[in-house]
Amino acid sequence: MTGVVITGWSTVSPAGVGRAALAAAAATVPAVATVPAAATVPVGASAGGGWPVEPLPAAPVDVTALSDEPLPTTTGHALVDFDVRAHLGRKGTSFYDRATALAVVACGDALRDAAVQVDDGNRARLGVVLGTSLGSFRSTSDYTRETLVQDKPYLVNPVLFPNTVMNCAAGQAAIRHGLRGVNATVATGPLAFLDALRYGTNAIARGYVDAMLVGAVEEFSPHRAWTTSLTGQPVPTGEAAAVFLLARADQSGWVGPRREAEVLALATAYGPGGGPAADRALTGCVTRAVRRAGIDPAEITCVFTGETGPEDTDEFAPACAALGHVPARMRVSRLFGRCDAATGGLALATFLAAPPTDAAGRLALLTARSPDGGTAVAIVRGWPDAGPADR
Incomplete structure (x- = not known):
């Protein structure tokens, strides 16, 4: 076990800003009970339960207001009315x-949710790590275009250059909130959040910081929308930032008003070329994580995957094979x-936003899995009193 707990969190997503908005969105979408037939497990294994059924797809919204450029479709999953000045000022x-x-x-809201006041006495021991695919695709593309279409080199606005760097978001979060601890960006695409979670827990465990803001972010842009469309993805483009405050369980000054959950184990692996090799890598990840967490695989009643297509079980099937049973599946x-x-x-936030149960703890x-064969898993225990809150 890592000994690291989550003491607060927040999201900025199509549902709105804050944990209450995400919990409300998850609760209002109709659900359907599905266990994919393709998720085969060893003979004699049984399907698990004890978790809310998977939601039906939420309706996308009109996103044309977010871009002056052509879009492959007029709808997507975005927070269209988001205005940073309404939250942070000009x-x-x-x-x-x-x-x-x-x-x-999202970082500021997570700090407030955890009741952490950043001051000169603690700012050096609080860091931030964010996951991303490649930073802001739009900023990088637009700046590159400016260097080609404007008179060289005078009419390229240098103020826009920092946005092209992948660690821009993490750096600006540290500047805005006065954080002087470890600052990092993990750019591993689909694996980025779990890799950032691993990075953050390691930084805390090795004593580099006492607490970490750990999260990931993706923006809606025409560039990502076209990528989704041209690669034939079955789910429209979305955007979100999800951030969690992590601290050691024995650090009383950081655990806040309550502990939301504990990160029990993390594991990563690589299956060259994807396909069966990546299947084995993911199965091995789950097996190692279960062993490190010191739990019975039957205790895991839900698997949160990054899958999108209805018949896609590239993550769920290997996970079930390692667990020896078929839990519920949740595709956020x-x-x-x-x-x-x-x-x-978003998967971790959805888990923490679920209604509390009478069990001793939910597992x-x-x-996560990337096209090149990278795999990652995490096992998290949520406590009964860590359900939705109006904070």
Whole structure:
């Protein structure tokens, strides 16, 4: 076990800003009980239960207001009316790109949710790590285009350059909230949130910091929308920032008013070329994580995957094979669209926002897989009193 707990969190997603908005969105979408037939497990194994059934897909919204450029479709999953100035004011936000704005707001809200006041006495021991695919795709593309179409080199606005750097969001979050601890960005696409979670727990366990803001962010842009469309993805493009405050369980000054959950184990692996090799890598990840967590695999009643298609079981089937039973499956892309790096963060937030149970603790398995064969998993225990809250 890692000994690291989650003491507060927040999201900025198509549902709105904050944990209450996400919980309300998840609760209002009709659900359907499905266990994919393709998820085969060893003979004699049984299907698990004890978790809310998977939601039906949420309806996308009109996103044409977010771009002056052509879009492959007029709808997507985005927070169309998001205005960073309404949350942070005008000062210092003029040149935020959308990804940075989403991340900075989510970080501030997570600090408030955990009741952490950043001051000179603790700022050096609080860090931030964010996962992403490649930072702001739009900022990078637009700046590159400017260097080609404007007179060289004078009419390229240098103020826009920082937004092209992948660690822009994490750096701006640290500047805005006065954080001087470890600052990092993990750019591993679909694995990014779980990799960031691993990075953050390691930084705490090794004593580099006492607490970490750990999260991931993806913005809605025409660039991501066209990528989704041209690659034939079955789920519309989405956007989100999900951020969690992590601290050691024995650090009384950081655990806040209550402990939300404990990160029991994490594991990563690589299956060269994807396919069967990646299946084996993911199965091995789950097996190692279960062993490190010291739990009975039967205790895991839900698997949160990054899968999008209805028949896609590239993550769920290997996980079931390792667990020896078929738990419920939750694909958060059905609620929030294709959010790439932020998908894992939304999965963890959805887990923590679920109604409390009478059990001693709820266990969930989070999985992620990249096209090149990378795999990652996390096992998290949520406590009975860590359900939705109006905070």
